[in-house]
Amino acid sequence: MLEIALIRTNADLVKAGLKKKHFKDLFLVDELLQVDEKRRKVQQSLEEIRGKENILAKEIGDLFKQGKKAEADEKKVQATGLKEDSARLTGELADLEDAQKDILLQLPNLPHSSVPEGKTHEENEVVKEAGQIPDLHENALPHWDLAKKYDLFDLELGVKITGAGFPVYKGKGAKLQRALISFFLDHAIDAGYFEVAPPHMVNEDSARGTGQLPDKEGQMYHATVDNFYLIPTAEVPVTNIYRDEIIEERDLPKKNVAYTPCFRREAGSYGKDVRGLNRLHQFDKVEIVQIQHPDRSYETLESMVKHIEGLLQLLELPYRILRLCGGDMSFTSALTYDFEVYSAAQKRWLEVSSVSNFETFQTNRLKARFRDENKKVRLAHSLNGSALALPRIVASLLENHQTGHDIRMPKALVPYTGFDRIN
RNA sequence: GGAGAGAUGGCAGAGCGGUUGAUUGCAGCUGUCUUGAAAACAGCCGUAGGUGAUGAGCCUACCGUGGGUUCGAAUCCCUCUCUCUCCGCCA
Numbered sequence: 001m002l003e004i005a006l007i008r009t010n011a012d013l014v015k016a017g018l019k020k021k022h023f024k025d026l027f028l029v030d031e032l033l034q035v036d037e038k039r040r041k042v043q044q045s046l047e048e049i050r051g052k053e054n055i056l057a058k059e060i061g062d063l064f065k066q067g068k069k070a071e072a073d074e075k076k077v078q079a080t081g082l083k084e085d086s087a088r089l090t091g092e093l094a095d096l097e098d099a100q101k102d103i104l105l106q107l108p109n110l111p112h113s114s115v116p117e118g119k120t121h122e123e124n125e126v127v128k129e130a131g132q133i134p135d136l137h138e139n140a141l142p143h144w145d146l147a148k149k150y151d152l153f154d155l156e157l158g159v160k161i162t163g164a165g166f167p168v169y170k171g172k173g174a175k176l177q178r179a180l181i182s183f184f185l186d187h188a189i190d191a192g193y194f195e196v197a198p199p200h201m202v203n204e205d206s207a208r209g210t211g212q213l214p215d216k217e218g219q220m221y222h223a224t225v226d227n228f229y230l231i232p233t234a235e236v237p238v239t240n241i242y243r244d245e246i247i248e249e250r251d252l253p254k255k256n257v258a259y260t261p262c263f264r265r266e267a268g269s270y271g272k273d274v275r276g277l278n279r280l281h282q283f284d285k286v287e288i289v290q291i292q293h294p295d296r297s298y299e300t301l302e303s304m305v306k307h308i309e310g311l312l313q314l315l316e317l318p319y320r321i322l323r324l325c326g327g328d329m330s331f332t333s334a335l336t337y338d339f340e341v342y343s344a345a346q347k348r349w350l351e352v353s354s355v356s357n358f359e360t361f362q363t364n365r366l367k368a369r370f371r372d373e374n375k376k377v378r379l380a381h382s383l384n385g386s387a388l389a390l391p392r393i394v395a396s397l398l399e400n401h402q403t404g405h406d407i408r409m410p411k412a413l414v415p416y417t418g419f420d421r422i423n
Numbered sequence: 424g425g426a427g428a429g430a431u432g433g434c435a436g437a438g439c440g441g442u443u444g445a446u447u448g449c450a451g452c453u454g455u456c457u458u459g460a461a462a463a464c465a466g467c468c469g470u471a472g473g474u475g476a477u478g479a480g481c482c483u484a485c486c487g488u489g490g491g492u493u494c495g496a497a498u499c500c501c502u503c504u505c506u507c508u509c510c511g512c513c514a
Contacts, residue, residue, distance in 0.1 A: 005477090040472095040473065040474095043472075043473060043483085044473065044474080044482090044483095046483080047472090047473065047474095047482060047483040047484085048482080048483090050482090050483060050484085051482060051483070053494080053495085054483090054495085056494065056495085057441075057493095057494055057495040058441075058442065058495080059494095060441080060494050060495070061440095061441035061442085061494090061495070062441085062442090064441075065441080072494085073494095075494070076494045077494090078494085079494040079495080080494065082494090083494080246433095246469095246470085367470095367471095375452090376477090377470080377471095
């Protein structure tokens with residue numbers, strides 16, 4: 001959620017940013033300013049009346065103590081008269097506040113100045129491409145066929161137990177999951193992240209805090225009896241650790257890493273995008289989250305990019321880093337880098353990580369703040385990134401490292417898997 | 424799931440219809456003293472919104488949540504949530 005103060009003082013800047021993000025309803029900004037002005041007027045009149053009511057109430061109390069009942073009753077009549085006005089204005093104010101919030105929730109975050117112009121993913125900027133794309137033999141198999149050949153996971157079995165998009169990992173496939181999770185967690189801990197294992201379900205407040213609600217409830221599984229949501233990413237429970245908190249500046253940055261399964265309904269997906277492990281309803285992911293001082297959040301973003309890049313290098317996968325253009329960025333992000341690995345048998349790039357700086361967009365809604373050197377309470381910046389999401393890493397690991405008679409494991413992973421090839 | 428008790432500022436803990444945004448203690452901050460520290464003493468010490476200059480000051484709101492009663496509610500009534508104790512069930 002954008003800060004109203006910024007919109008009030010820099011409406012043109014806000015509009016320019018929204019335009020870069022290809023946000024259509026620019027008129028909302030002016031509408032918001034009008035509502036805000038009206039709201040403040042109503043609030044002022046209401047507070048004036050409330051002030052009078054408070055004074056009267058106090059006077060009545062004093063009169064009663066002095067035993068001057070008649071005078072007190074007279075004041076009571078006055079106070080009752082004020083009540084009508086204040087009740088009316090209270091209702092008006094609540095409506096205006098709702099209207100203001102409603103518009104505010106519709107406005108996406110403003111893009112950072114380094115965000116490239118553009119509307120679709122085709123205009124994303126390739127910042128870097130690295131690693132060797134393997135020259136596979138002709139009968140190289142896509143990962144879903146490799147899974148059958150080596151008995152690594154079974155999607156049909158998942159359908160029987162649950163439904164489409166819920167794979168059953170088996171044997172070395174299952175162990176590979178466990179190995180990757182430990183591998184990712186250990187490297188994050190080495191990089192100074194503090195591990196947390198959060199709940200896999202969250203309440204409504206948390207879902208609202210990170211922006212899944214009110215808009216994206218269709219994306220989440222909902223346990224209606226208890227009104228809990230299955231998390232679509234660890235970002236939700238981990239970032240909510242800092243909801244309604246004020247952090248001392250010396251305690252920044254807060255660096256957390258968490259492994260969780262992620263649950264996404266992914267309504268409307270189809271075709272080659274969902275084949276094999278390309279898109280699932282349940283998958284495992286290790287997520288890194290930071291709460292940082294506004295002056296240092298972009299350095300932090302770069303360090304997160306470096307961390308993720310290091311993981312891909314250790315896994316010996318060909319990858320590229322994209323800086324997303326304004327139109328392709330998420331609603332909440334100010335700057336996003338996507339990481340893609342090349343899946344050599346499918347011959348396509350698969351997104352395995354997305355790392356973003358949200359600046360104060362999330363923390364404004366979360367009320368995640370810090371106390372700066374002048375004792376002033378300010379909104380912190382929040383950042384997060386996948387490090388990494390497992391299924392597509394597995395897909396690309398299997399495809400890129402297949403030899404025809406087995407699949408080689410990258411050296412860095414062997415201590416975790418306990419085997420150096422799948423055959 | 425059943426019965427009971429409770430939810431107040433960073434923590435502990437008063438208050439139970441009228442200068443209570445809230446006694447007090449601890450923690451924290453500033454000053455005096457000290458070479459420095461400790462101790463002692465004095466002062467400060469919640470958040471949000473509005474208005475001011477992103478200052479001072481002033482105003483309003485907030486004592487788990489949402490309603491209600493009243494001129495006035497942390498204090499009374501109702502709803503929900505959560506915590507604790509006991510019983511039941513259980514990985």
